Amino acid sequence: MGHLNCREKATILDRDGIRRALTRIAHEIIEKNQGVDRVVLIGIRRRGVPLALRLAEKIEQIEGAEVPVGFLDITLYRDDLTRLGPQPQLSRTEVPFPVTDQTVILVDDVLYTGRTVRAALDAIMDLGRPRAIQLAALIDRGHRELPIRADYVGKNVPTSSREIISVQLEDIDGQERVVILETG
Numbered sequence: 001m002g003h004l005n006c007r008e009k010a011t012i013l014d015r016d017g018i019r020r021a022l023t024r025i026a027h028e029i030i031e032k033n034q035g036v037d038r039v040v041l042i043g044i045r046r047r048g049v050p051l052a053l054r055l056a057e058k059i060e061q062i063e064g065a066e067v068p069v070g071f072l073d074i075t076l077y078r079d080d081l082t083r084l085g086p087q088p089q090l091s092r093t094e095v096p097f098p099v100t101d102q103t104v105i106l107v108d109d110v111l112y113t114g115r116t117v118r119a120a121l122d123a124i125m126d127l128g129r130p131r132a133i134q135l136a137a138l139i140d141r142g143h144r145e146l147p148i149r150a151d152y153v154g155k156n157v158p159t160s161s162r163e164i165i166s167v168q169l170e171d172i173d174g175q176e177r178v179v180i181l182e183t184g
């Protein structure tokens with residue numbers, strides 16, 4: 001990733017680590033929901049998308065049931081971009097199934113302040129009335145600014161605010177790892 005003036009500090013997860021974390025989360029999703037009847041996955045672009053697809057694949061392998069996967073691009077909903085004014089259109093959003101009465105599992109790579117998730121909740125509420133919304137994050141790095149927590153976490157990583165978590169996935173980045181970068 002193109003983070004300027006960043007020093008790589010440590011690898012948090014390698015390829016196997018990411019795979020194992022997703023396998024565990026897939027099992028936890030099935031257990032918490034007593035199966036996946038009326039469960040749908042929605043990945044937040046960009047890296048929540050391949051993560052949601054991988055979870056769906058694992059759930060199908062474990063449970064033998066297909067779980068619908070949708071995608072949400074919430075950039076225009078972020079409450080720190082209000083200078084742009086109201087935007088009538090969500091770009092590249094695809095949720096081709098009803099969310100009403102479904103348990104929606106939001107999937108993202110990093111949970112930080114919680115602002116992206118708050119915006120995603122707004123976007124989902126605009127689509128219908130889910131039975132419940134749960135959150136899966138590959139990395140929870142702390143520093144929440146809103147009362148939001150994840151139901152499923154790949155790895156909790158205590159960070160300072162000068163650090164950046166960089167999730168790199170084969171599908172987008174050509175390699176598979178999670179690293180911690182130090183800025184400044």
Ligand SMILES: O=P(O)(O)OC[C@H]1O[C@H](OP(=O)(O)OP(=O)(O)O)[C@H](O)[C@@H]1O
Binds near residue numbers: 110
């Ligand atoms: O909890 P938050 O403070 O909202 O941070 C988490 C979000 O930040 C990242 O996206 P970012 O906007 O950096 O874009 P990217 O996915 O292109 O890196 C990450 O993918 C999460 O969606």
Ligand SMILES: O=c1cc[nH]c(=O)[nH]1
Binds near residue numbers: 110141165
């Ligand atoms: O460290 C961070 C914070 C937000 N989003 C990321 O991808 N990394």
